[in-house]
Amino acid sequence: MDSRVITDLKKLLGAEAVLHRPEELLLYEYDGSVEIARPNCVAFPRTTSDVVGIVQIANRYQVPLVGRGAGTGLSGGALARQGGILVPFSRMNRILAIDAENQRATVQPGVVNADVSVAVGHLGLHFAPDPSSQRASTIGGNVSENSGGPHTLAYGVTTNHVLSLEVVLPTGEVVRLGSPALDSPGYDLDGLFVGSEGTLALVTEITVKLTRNPEAVKTLLAIFDTVDDATETVVDITARGITPAACEMLDGWTIRAVEAYVHAGFPVDCAAVLLLEVDGLREAVEQQTEDVADVCRLHRAREVRVARDETERALLWKGRKNAFGAVGRLSPTYYVQDGVIPRTKLPDTLRRINEIGTKYGFEIGNIFHAGDGNLHPIILFDAREEEQFRRAVATADEIIGFCIEMGGSITGEHGVGMEKDRLMPLLFSEDDLNLMRRVRDTFNPAGLLNPGKIFPTAKGCGEIRVRPLPVGASRA
Amino acid sequence: MSTAGATVGSRLADIVGPQHVIADPALLAPFAVDNKKPSAAVRPQSTAEIAAIVKFAAKEQLAVIATGARTKLGIGLPPRQYDIALDMTRLDRVVAYDPGDLTLSAEAGIPLRTLGGILAEHRQFLPLAVPYQSQTTIGGTIASGVDSPLRQLYGTARDYLLGMEFVTGEGVASKSGGRVVKNVTGYDIHKLMIGALGTLGVITRINFKTFPMPAASRAFVATFQTVERACGMRNRLSQSPLAPMTVELFSPGVADLFSSEAASRIEPNPMPENVISGTRWSFTTGFAGNENTLKRYETDLRKMAEECGAVDVAILGSSQIGPAFARKREFVPIALSSSPAATILKICVVPIKMSEALKAAGQAAETNHLPWVAMARGVGVIYFALLPKERNDETKRQSAQASNQIFAACAALGGHAAIPWCPAEWKDVLKVWGLDRPDFAQMQKLKTVFDPLAMLSPGRFVGGI
Numbered sequence: 001m002d003s004r005v006i007t008d009l010k011k012l013l014g015a016e017a018v019l020h021r022p023e024e025l026l027l028y029e030y031d032g033s034v035e036i037a038r039p040n041c042v043a044f045p046r047t048t049s050d051v052v053g054i055v056q057i058a059n060r061y062q063v064p065l066v067g068r069g070a071g072t073g074l075s076g077g078a079l080a081r082q083g084g085i086l087v088p089f090s091r092m093n094r095i096l097a098i099d100a101e102n103q104r105a106t107v108q109p110g111v112v113n114a115d116v117s118v119a120v121g122h123l124g125l126h127f128a129p130d131p132s133s134q135r136a137s138t139i140g141g142n143v144s145e146n147s148g149g150p151h152t153l154a155y156g157v158t159t160n161h162v163l164s165l166e167v168v169l170p171t172g173e174v175v176r177l178g179s180p181a182l183d184s185p186g187y188d189l190d191g192l193f194v195g196s197e198g199t200l201a202l203v204t205e206i207t208v209k210l211t212r213n214p215e216a217v218k219t220l221l222a223i224f225d226t227v228d229d230a231t232e233t234v235v236d237i238t239a240r241g242i243t244p245a246a247c248e249m250l251d252g253w254t255i256r257a258v259e260a261y262v263h264a265g266f267p268v269d270c271a272a273v274l275l276l277e278v279d280g281l282r283e284a285v286e287q288q289t290e291d292v293a294d295v296c297r298l299h300r301a302r303e304v305r306v307a308r309d310e311t312e313r314a315l316l317w318k319g320r321k322n323a324f325g326a327v328g329r330l331s332p333t334y335y336v337q338d339g340v341i342p343r344t345k346l347p348d349t350l351r352r353i354n355e356i357g358t359k360y361g362f363e364i365g366n367i368f369h370a371g372d373g374n375l376h377p378i379i380l381f382d383a384r385e386e387e388q389f390r391r392a393v394a395t396a397d398e399i400i401g402f403c404i405e406m407g408g409s410i411t412g413e414h415g416v417g418m419e420k421d422r423l424m425p426l427l428f429s430e431d432d433l434n435l436m437r438r439v440r441d442t443f444n445p446a447g448l449l450n451p452g453k454i455f456p457t458a459k460g461c462g463e464i465r466v467r468p469l470p471v472g473a474s475r476a
Numbered sequence: 477m478s479t480a481g482a483t484v485g486s487r488l489a490d491i492v493g494p495q496h497v498i499a500d501p502a503l504l505a506p507f508a509v510d511n512k513k514p515s516a517a518v519r520p521q522s523t524a525e526i527a528a529i530v531k532f533a534a535k536e537q538l539a540v541i542a543t544g545a546r547t548k549l550g551i552g553l554p555p556r557q558y559d560i561a562l563d564m565t566r567l568d569r570v571v572a573y574d575p576g577d578l579t580l581s582a583e584a585g586i587p588l589r590t591l592g593g594i595l596a597e598h599r600q601f602l603p604l605a606v607p608y609q610s611q612t613t614i615g616g617t618i619a620s621g622v623d624s625p626l627r628q629l630y631g632t633a634r635d636y637l638l639g640m641e642f643v644t645g646e647g648v649a650s651k652s653g654g655r656v657v658k659n660v661t662g663y664d665i666h667k668l669m670i671g672a673l674g675t676l677g678v679i680t681r682i683n684f685k686t687f688p689m690p691a692a693s694r695a696f697v698a699t700f701q702t703v704e705r706a707c708g709m710r711n712r713l714s715q716s717p718l719a720p721m722t723v724e725l726f727s728p729g730v731a732d733l734f735s736s737e738a739a740s741r742i743e744p745n746p747m748p749e750n751v752i753s754g755t756r757w758s759f760t761t762g763f764a765g766n767e768n769t770l771k772r773y774e775t776d777l778r779k780m781a782e783e784c785g786a787v788d789v790a791i792l793g794s795s796q797i798g799p800a801f802a803r804k805r806e807f808v809p810i811a812l813s814s815s816p817a818a819t820i821l822k823i824c825v826v827p828i829k830m831s832e833a834l835k836a837a838g839q840a841a842e843t844n845h846l847p848w849v850a851m852a853r854g855v856g857v858i859y860f861a862l863l864p865k866e867r868n869d870e871t872k873r874q875s876a877q878a879s880n881q882i883f884a885a886c887a888a889l890g891g892h893a894a895i896p897w898c899p900a901e902w903k904d905v906l907k908v909w910g911l912d913r914p915d916f917a918q919m920q921k922l923k924t925v926f927d928p929l930a931m932l933s934p935g936r937f938v939g940g941i
Contacts, residue, residue, distance in 0.1 A: 101711065102828050104826065145660065148660075152658070156631070159634075175915055181826055181856055183621075183632075185913065187676070187922055188667045189919070191667030192668055192922075195663070215717035281718070283772050287768070343578075344574060410661050412659060412660065413660055416662070432652070439665070442921045
């Protein structure tokens with residue numbers, strides 16, 4: 001890379017806002033995925049005009065440009081795959097406006113997801129999308145990836161909660177899309193840009209909807225002696241038209257890992273648990289709790305516990321949300337998949353995942369958003385051994401292949417990024433992908449913004465992009 | 477038969493068979509868009525046929541407009557060019573329905589009513605209580621972007637559309653999204669197609685999330701002396717834990733409109749008495765749940781209404797809800813048929829500004845001597861109808877002036893407005909799409925990607941896209 005990029009960036013942002021020494025860049029060569037890619041430099045904007053300046057420098061020297069939130073992403077979306085300037089938004093982290101009456105908030109992209117809900121909690125409001133990474137991940141990152149979370153079953157994913165964006169296009173233009181008022185005339189540009197994985201623009205401001213806190217919440221833990229009973233329960237709950245606020249499943253293997261770490265009170269001798277939540281008006285919640293518990297018992301739940309108070313409830317959720325951290329203690333590396341299947345296919349799919357694991361010699365843990373059929377099989381492996389890594393990728397591919405066979409998708413909430421780009425042709429024809437590429441190219445004509453993401457590149461399929469991690473390095 | 481029509485017609489007949497082509501000008505009148513007739517109409521039955529038709533059209537520089545039940549072709553600017561009507565009604569199959577998964581995939585030409593019947597067998601539904609309910613197709617509903625009172629709870633189509641298949645302006649069959657309820661694979665192109673009037677592609681197939689029908693529902697009505705108080709009730713409700721399915725406000729004039737002869741022509745079920753006041757602003761809300769929940773709603777709503785200064789309140793039972801809901805759903809067609817020159821604005825502001833927007837709009841209408849009625853959704857979307865008694869140059873000038881004043885007022889309130897419906901002959905003066913938008917250049921870029929020759933619905937969309 002031209003060394004003038006760094007000189008110009010320092011001139012624009014000040015020396016303390018630009019990193020370029022190899023030891024400084026180490027932190028920015030990975031995210032939450034198994035991918036690694038090192039940027040040539042890291043530039044921290046504080047304002048939209050800083051972002052415009054950075055974009056201009058990237059254009060001047062024709063170097064790639066990649067936005068980044070907290071780097072918790074699981075598909076390599078925030079990695080500088082082809083080097084260039086990485087732009088973390090951590091210094092653009094102010095909540096700009098809270099409009100409680102209209103249930104809107106306008107925030108900078110670097111605001112941490114959970115901080116929005118904390119800031120509006122006293123108003124009885126919250127920001128509904130709740131990825132498990134929400135204590136670290138940022139709204140900008142959530143917007144780029146169209147993040148989900150346990151409560152998106154009832155409340156929807158990020159795109160359902162975004163009203164307006166200020167974006168800096170790769171050409172340096174600043175554009176405002178959508179508006180705090182609904183139904184802006186014209187194409188739904190917000191709908192296109194949310195979830196575009198940072199390939200169309202750098203987002204500099206976001207207006208989101210805020211959701212009123214439910215009056216009552218009940219959290220249930222249903223304990224099962226077989227995985228089939230748990231998955232059949234999910235199928236039945238869905239078929240009966242009961243929509244819990246959340247419906248999460250953890251299998252026995254995961255529970256044991258979580259218990260050793262979090263002590264959430266999950267029974268370590270069971271085959272699976274469902275963590276279910278119902279919320280709303282007191283009157284409705286009482287009935288729904290009973291309905292849900294009845295379905296669980298109908299499918300031979302050994303026990304259905306209802307959290308007695310907020311402490312018990314928080315503990316159960318802590319177990320769920322820290323599960324990946326717990327798994328990280330068991331193995332030098334793990335690989336989380338994000339396939340989606342129609343919910344009626346849950347029992348078949350979980351059985352198949354188990355078989356695939358046996359075939360490749362891996363124990364696969366399952367902790368996932370059962371209510372919307374969004375699987376997260378976890379494959380533990382040691383990335384220091386190339387043979388193991390290859391086997392892990394083959395295992396994951398076979399699982400994803402099965403999801404597609406079931407009429408599903410390759411990613412429910414983690415994004416395609418640089419991890420699943422080669423799988424895109426399994427879902428989309430060359431014509432479909434070409435159209436999407438043309439959409440990208442019309443906004444990102446020089447291809448400088450987040451290159452090498454979403455779309456399959458020309459390279460051969462089996463290419464190993466991942467470098468083994470140093471011993472003891474954590475992915476969580 | 478015109479020569480142009482005959483040539484185009486015979487080429488189309490090669491693709492779909494002669495029995496599915498109409499080239500007789502006398503029979504093409506129903507396909508007119510803003511008084512412009514195509515030279516042929518064609519009724520394909522498959523995506524492959526549509527791709528072939530669009531490819532042919534692109535090659536010959538013929539403009540194509542996809543049509544369904546043709547109930548909403550008046551939305552948008554007049555087409556710059558219009559040669560082929562692509563009648564989608566033979567694509568009317570349910571492709572896949574998995575009641576247990578609450579997902580459905582259907583072809584674009586299926587009537588919404590048929591779809592509703594299929595879903596009802598499994599006690600499910602789509603929250604698309606849109607106007608022209610008994611005629612409209614799912615494709616037309618999505619492409620026109622009309623909304624439903626149920627958006628209060630369920631959101632709009634963008635919130636429950638899972639994926640789509642479509643044919644681009646170059647005749648390429650393409651798709652985005654999928655059929656599962658959660659999916660972030662690739663760009664959400666299907667969201668762009670909602671309300672795009674077919675300017676980006678011909679929608680051929682649509683995948684939806686479906687919803688379980690609520691066990692029981694009821695409605696609550698309260699009337700208020702002023703618009704401020706009626707809006708105050710909306711604001712009070714939004715601060716409460718109640719989550720109703722619908723929240724709507726009606727101006728005093730709506731009562732007369734709904735009991736008019738025009739109304740019974742469109743929606744034959746008679747409007748129950750005393751649901752909407754003829755002299756005051758009416759606030760209505762519908763809610764669902766078990767018996768205890770319904771009771772809770774009633775108690776809380778009564779209390780709120782009292783605090784907000786309601787003149788009177790009423791609860792509607794199931795026998796009254798249906799007919800009342802139907803008339804409200806058909807507000808647009810009823811308003812259109814009640815005046816020889818109805819102009820309906822769609823005004824969007826943040827909810828708390830609705831009272832100001834309604835007052836400004838009412839004032840603009842009255843200053844210009846135009847009768848008006850309004851229906852406002854609780855989410856901040858207002859349908860404001862100017863209903864002149866006559867169609868002439870004077871009322872045209874008045875309507876243009878009033879709508880321009882409303883545009884300015886909305887902009888000052890941080891919102892926006894457009895004119896989805898007005899007489900075709902007035903579109904040279906009325907700003908159909910409202911004021912210029914800062915993101916227009918980005919929309920033009922997209923049009924170039926999807927329809928580089930601008931052969932799909934040319935000229936009808938924002939800024940003449």
